[in-house]
Amino acid sequence: MTDTRAKRGRPRTFDRAAALTAATRLFWERGYEATSVGELTEAMGIRPGSLYAAFGDKKSLFKEVVDNYGRSPVGAFIGVALEEEPTAFAAFARILREAAVIYPDPAHPAGCLTISAATNVTTQDADMEAYLRDLRNGNLAVFEARLRTAQRAGELPEAASPRALAAYFGAVVQGMSQRARDGATAAELAETAELALAAWPAGRAR
Amino acid sequence: MTDTRAKRGRPRTFDRAAALTAATRLFWERGYEATSVGELTEAMGIRPGSLYAAFGDKKSLFKEVVDNYGRSPVGAFIGVALEEEPTAFAAFARILREAAVIYPDPAHPAGCLTISAATNVTTQDADMEAYLRDLRNGNLAVFEARLRTAQRAGELPEAASPRALAAYFGAVVQGMSQRARDGATAAELAETAELALAAWPAGRAR
DNA sequence: CGGGTTCTTGAGCGAACGCTCTAAAATTGG
DNA sequence: CCAATTTTAGAGCGTTCGCTCAAGAACCCG
Numbered sequence: 504m505t506d507t508r509a510k511r512g513r514p515r516t517f518d519r520a521a522a523l524t525a526a527t528r529l530f531w532e533r534g535y536e537a538t539s540v541g542e543l544t545e546a547m548g549i550r551p552g553s554l555y556a557a558f559g560d561k562k563s564l565f566k567e568v569v570d571n572y573g574r575s576p577v578g579a580f581i582g583v584a585l586e587e588e589p590t591a592f593a594a595f596a597r598i599l600r601e602a603a604v605i606y607p608d609p610a611h612p613a614g615c616l617t618i619s620a621a622t623n624v625t626t627q628d629a630d631m632e633a634y635l636r637d638l639r640n641g642n643l644a645v646f647e648a649r650l651r652t653a654q655r656a657g658e659l660p661e662a663a664s665p666r667a668l669a670a671y672f673g674a675v676v677q678g679m680s681q682r683a684r685d686g687a688t689a690a691e692l693a694e695t696a697e698l699a700l701a702a703w704p705a706g707r708a709r
Numbered sequence: 710m711t712d713t714r715a716k717r718g719r720p721r722t723f724d725r726a727a728a729l730t731a732a733t734r735l736f737w738e739r740g741y742e743a744t745s746v747g748e749l750t751e752a753m754g755i756r757p758g759s760l761y762a763a764f765g766d767k768k769s770l771f772k773e774v775v776d777n778y779g780r781s782p783v784g785a786f787i788g789v790a791l792e793e794e795p796t797a798f799a800a801f802a803r804i805l806r807e808a809a810v811i812y813p814d815p816a817h818p819a820g821c822l823t824i825s826a827a828t829n830v831t832t833q834d835a836d837m838e839a840y841l842r843d844l845r846n847g848n849l850a851v852f853e854a855r856l857r858t859a860q861r862a863g864e865l866p867e868a869a870s871p872r873a874l875a876a877y878f879g880a881v882v883q884g885m886s887q888r889a890r891d892g893a894t895a896a897e898l899a900e901t902a903e904l905a906l907a908a909w910p911a912g913r914a915r
Numbered sequence: 916c917g918g919g920t921t922c923t924t925g926a927g928c929g930a931a932c933g934c935t936c937t938a939a940a941a942t943t944g945g
Numbered sequence: 946c947c948a949a950t951t952t953t954a955g956a957g958c959g960t961t962c963g964c965t966c967a968a969g970a971a972c973c974c975g
Contacts, residue, residue: 512951513941536743540933550954551934557952561933618887636891667900670893674901678884681824685842687876694873695880702907718921719971746963756924757964763922767963 519557522547526558527568531612534620535565535631562631565620569638572616577605581676585645591653595672596700602676603692606683614680643673663704675699725763728753732764733774737818740826741771741837768837771826775844778822783811787882791851797859801878802906808882809898812889820886849879869910881905 525546529538540561544551558564572578580601588594606614613619617638650665659665679692687695731752735744746767750757764770778784786807794800812820819825823844856871865871885898893901 510951511943511949513953515952516941539931541931552936552955553953555934639891664900667897667904670888670897671901671904674884674888674905675880676884677887678880678882681883681887682876682880685845691873691876694870695877698873698877698908699881699905702904716921717919717973719923721922722971723923745961747961758925758966759923761964 515553515557517547517549517553522549522557523568523571526564527572527616528612530565530568530620531572531616536628565631566634569617569620569635577608577611578616580605581642582645585649591649591658592700592703594649595703596696598672599675599679599696599699600693602679603696604689606680607687607689607692613686614684615676618677618680619684639673639677643669646672660704668704671702672699721759721763723753723755723759728755728763729774729777732770733778733822734818736771736774736826737778737822742834771837772840775823775826775841783814783817784822786811787848788851791855797855797864798906798909800855801909802902804878805881805885805902805905806899808885809902810895812886813893813895813898819892820890821882824883824886825890845879845883849875852878866910874910877908878905 525548526543529543529546532538533542540551540554543561543564544554547554549557554564558567581598584597584601585594588597602615617635620635646669647665650659650663650668653659654661654663654665659668675695679687679695682695683692731754732749735749735752738744739748746757746760749767749770750760753760755763760770764773787804790803790807791800794803808821823841826841852875853871856865856869856874859865860867860869860871865874881901885893885901888901889898
């Protein structure tokens with residue numbers, strides 16, 4: 504988008520992707536509102552003018568951060584698991600087990616960026632709140648779609664409710680993200696994942 | 710504490726408890742950092758001077774709010790269930806089922822104050838972050854203690870881990886609170902609660 | 916009633932907020 | 946080499962932040 508290089512004018516002296524990564528880490532740690540533009544410019548190593556020229560305002564920078572996060576391995580593991588695993592149970596088992604490893608990983612801020620940053624948005628910032636809520640609720644819709652497919656394939660009993668199961672796993676994932684933020688270890692989260700999987704409806708097609 | 714009335718001097722012209730309730734609602738909705746003193750004074754119907762005289766600074770007002778919330782029916786239902794129910798399963802079943810009703814109740818802001826407001830705290834405010842994290846992790850310790858008692862009473866198989874179960878239910882409760890904030894209905898949360906209870910170890914002493 | 920005490924009011928402090936502007940610097944096209 | 950274009954650095958805009966303070970009002974005690 505802004506990638507067409509070798510134009511006219513003074514070239515950019517900073518690495519746009521690196522600056523975005525720095526911003527991601529900060530937003531991930533502190534959330535949207537609690538991260539100031541001053542902290543951002545310092546972490547990104549640029550001056551306010553450059554930030555606004557390259558990324559628009561704080562809000563659009565954040566949205567680009569979320570977008571970028573969603574394409575990164577850490578942010579996309581759920582979608583990947585849903586696509587790659589042959590059965591729904593295998594997919595959700597992999598999601599929870601990977602979340603147990605990824606969320607407390609000290610290589611990056613704890614928990615899920617979308618889940619954490621989302622809660623840090625004021626009611627005043629109505630559109631930002633809606634943007635993030637829709638992101639999370641969209642995840643639930645994907646869960647439900649996968650479970651519905653599984654039910655048609657006979658992986659789930661007729662009595663099971665894809666919608667209810669999707670809501671349940673969504674709540675567990677959000678809970679695990681929060682627990683990671685509160686200092687839960689990978690070992691503890693792994694136990695949580697196994698217990699959560701025990702809720703899978705009888706006739707479990709493992 | 711500040712309750713010894715009929716002292717000397719000009720009497721307070723506002724209802725301290727009512728003001729605290731107004732502050733509670735605001736913090737509950739927006740979280741700690743996102744709620745400004747200006748918004749607080751307006752909602753409480755008092756001027757900044759009165760707020761600081763009656764409650765100390767913003768931080769101690771918030772702690773009093775959390776304290777007060779923990780003593781209210783909505784904030785104390787978990788502890789009550791753990792004490793009143795004869796078996797651990799009955800206690801956790803009641804906790805999840807009541808959470809499904811209480812968290813989305815439109816009579817107050819969605820979710821649990823401690824869980825929601827907590828996530829809105831910056832890393833900068835280190836002691837506030839620690840205060841809230843300890844509150845939540847303290848809840849987990851209470852869960853674990855109840856489950857350990859249950860295991861000694863033979864309600865839980867030897868193989869079950871009270872610590873892991875406590876972490877699991879803690880994550881589920883936090884997840885349900887967040888889902889309520891994202892607009893989940895009581896019906897949806899009730900289904901989540903039932904699914905979560907299916908994780909109770911075999912030989913379930915219902 | 917007068918002195919002591921506490922509370923209310925309203926102005927406003929210094930700092931931080933998101934953001935903008937100007938001038939200089941660095942590049943390309945002609 | 947010059948004009949056009951784009952980015953940089955840095956000052957600083959207007960607003961809001963948490964919080965304080967001086968002045969006056971409302972009560973109790975003696």
